[in-house]
Amino acid sequence: MKKIKELIFNGETDDALRLLDEFIATNPMSDEAYYLRGNAYRKNGNFQQALNNYLSAMELNPDSPAHQAHDMLIEILNFYNKDMYNH
Template sequence: MNEQLNHIRQLINEGHVDTAISRLNDWLQTASSPTAEAYYLLGNAYRKKGDWQGALNNYQEAIALDPESPAADARKMVMDILNFYNKDMFNQ
């Protein structure tokens, strides 16, 4: 199990994000109990694709399973990025 997640982490780092998302979704469907780490990795994959909502949703799942997950910091970072983009700036 852990070895599989490490392989998926490597796929994300190498830019094979769609493959990683597919494998994580398969893993989460077959896992007897989902882990915060799997949702954190899924959030990272979505973030790397620029899918902010997908990233936030998966980080939130990870935090629900483990409040001490690194997903808490990652979620805060994404929120800071999104809050930085003030829509009013584009209307000037």
């Protein structure tokens, strides 16, 4: 997971997503993997996939940091969507 976190931090999200997909295929109950995959998708700008992965992490672990990430992303999207109507 450390390598995946470094890849996400450095913006190498395609590599991180590939590794996370492989990891999740053999560890489908890892809430941390779904949380990190959500972060990678968020950094890529794929907000729907980010939210889906955060929800998966939250289902597996109600105490997951994905709750905060999910709520933060929802707030950002709500802000931008409201702003679009004001132009």
